Amino acid sequence: MRERLELVDAARLVVKVGSSSLTASDGTLDEEALDALVDALAEKRRTGTEIVLVTSGAVAAGLGPLRLVGRSRIVADSQAAASVGMGLLIARYTAAFGRHELPVGQILLTSEDTVRRGRYRNAARTFERLLAHGAVPIVNENDALVTAELRFGDNDRLAALVAQLVRADALLLFTDVDALYDGPPSRPGTKPISVVDSIDELEGVEVSGRGSAFGTGGMVTKLQSADMATSSGIPVVLTSTSNVRAALAGEDVGTWFRPTRKRASRLQVWLEHAAQGRGRLVLDAGAVRAIVRGTASLLPAGIVGVEGDFGPGEPVELVDEEGTVVARGIVAFDSSELPDMLGRSTRELRERLGDRFEREVVHRDDLALVAPVGREQGS
Numbered sequence: 001m002r003e004r005l006e007l008v009d010a011a012r013l014v015v016k017v018g019s020s021s022l023t024a025s026d027g028t029l030d031e032e033a034l035d036a037l038v039d040a041l042a043e044k045r046r047t048g049t050e051i052v053l054v055t056s057g058a059v060a061a062g063l064g065p066l067r068l069v070g071r072s073r074i075v076a077d078s079q080a081a082a083s084v085g086m087g088l089l090i091a092r093y094t095a096a097f098g099r100h101e102l103p104v105g106q107i108l109l110t111s112e113d114t115v116r117r118g119r120y121r122n123a124a125r126t127f128e129r130l131l132a133h134g135a136v137p138i139v140n141e142n143d144a145l146v147t148a149e150l151r152f153g154d155n156d157r158l159a160a161l162v163a164q165l166v167r168a169d170a171l172l173l174f175t176d177v178d179a180l181y182d183g184p185p186s187r188p189g190t191k192p193i194s195v196v197d198s199i200d201e202l203e204g205v206e207v208s209g210r211g212s213a214f215g216t217g218g219m220v221t222k223l224q225s226a227d228m229a230t231s232s233g234i235p236v237v238l239t240s241t242s243n244v245r246a247a248l249a250g251e252d253v254g255t256w257f258r259p260t261r262k263r264a265s266r267l268q269v270w271l272e273h274a275a276q277g278r279g280r281l282v283l284d285a286g287a288v289r290a291i292v293r294g295t296a297s298l299l300p301a302g303i304v305g306v307e308g309d310f311g312p313g314e315p316v317e318l319v320d321e322e323g324t325v326v327a328r329g330i331v332a333f334d335s336s337e338l339p340d341m342l343g344r345s346t347r348e349l350r351e352r353l354g355d356r357f358e359r360e361v362v363h364r365d366d367l368a369l370v371a372p373v374g375r376e377q378g379s
């Protein structure tokens, strides 16, 4: 398939490998599998493609040394295992990439690092510097410290966020099945799906949670990840870890998820997929229509209510009068300034309050539509 050849000379790829691919049947870290993966990635790196690796396996790798049998149900035990296991994992990756003279940099993320704009930008900067210095960033969730409320829990969606953050050309999800199947692969007669144009077309395809004792999230979170990436213009390959070389070479292995939208700016991607509004602006029906059309900025005249406490430069949700979130955007005014401005024209505001008030409340470059309406945008 010609479109897959994009992978041959891609500038930047995000590769995610699941616990099931890095764990031997006795529950210990499968060093041979890890070395084989690194050899293939290093070879790709030599051809000029930058690689960011999102790796799972910290919890699984830490269970053995702590003599915790199977996956403990106690969260604190998993966190202790992750702390021990992440050290082992990174040591192994450092040695394996070291054989190819490639330094690695460890990045442990929490959802807070993506929700806050300053931290998102900071993370993006660190990735850029690591890549500029020729290092391979190795990413996992900061399992040892993250609380239940702030947890991604699975690395599939984390990998999609990282792909957006570093503006990758493609996201590759490596797991223990060779493709997405039209039903649980263990069921006789199920068939692999080679191309997905849109996640919506998978209605009726049965996907389930984790497939092995070591994975988290199973195919459900992989499809969520593919949806996040493709809706921001990033194609996704899903296949087994044994197909790494073939996938990187653009061969027809596994499942290829086509991008469903054009590439958006980093700010727009952040607003749509990661940001959390600090407050809400309630829009009248005319303003909602103008925003959904995708060409208008939000002016004070179209706002009928303000909720929350926020300052200029912070993300807010734009909601219709029923409370449905239509878009998220960066607001230009403080929440205390807005009530006096509502429903007024910008000219009237300039005359009453001064030049600073003759401007958009949210500029159209600083806003992103939110699904389901947003799905139609820019496609």
Ligand SMILES: Nc1ncnc2c1ncn2[C@@H]1O[C@H](COP(=O)(O)OP(=O)(O)O)[C@@H](O)[C@H]1O
Pocket (backbone or CB within 6 Å): 017, 018, 019, 020, 021, 056, 174, 175, 176, 177, 179, 180, 181, 182, 183, 184, 185, 186, 205, 206, 207, 208, 209, 210, 211, 212, 214, 215, 216, 217, 218, 219
């Ligand atoms: N429709 C499906 N197609 C393919 N795999 C599926 C499907 N539904 C469930 N699965 C399961 O998803 C598993 C992969 O997810 P998971 O165990 O979380 O792996 P990883 O550790 O790589 O993230 C597979 O082993 C497979 O059994």
Ligand SMILES: N[C@@H](CCC(=O)OP(=O)(O)O)C(=O)O
Pocket (backbone or CB within 6 Å): 017, 018, 019, 020, 055, 056, 057, 058, 059, 060, 082, 140, 141, 143, 153, 154, 155, 156, 214, 215, 216, 217, 218
């Ligand atoms: N962050 C956890 C892995 C979570 C996870 O998503 O696992 P998996 O489904 O195997 O990719 C760890 O390193 O053990």
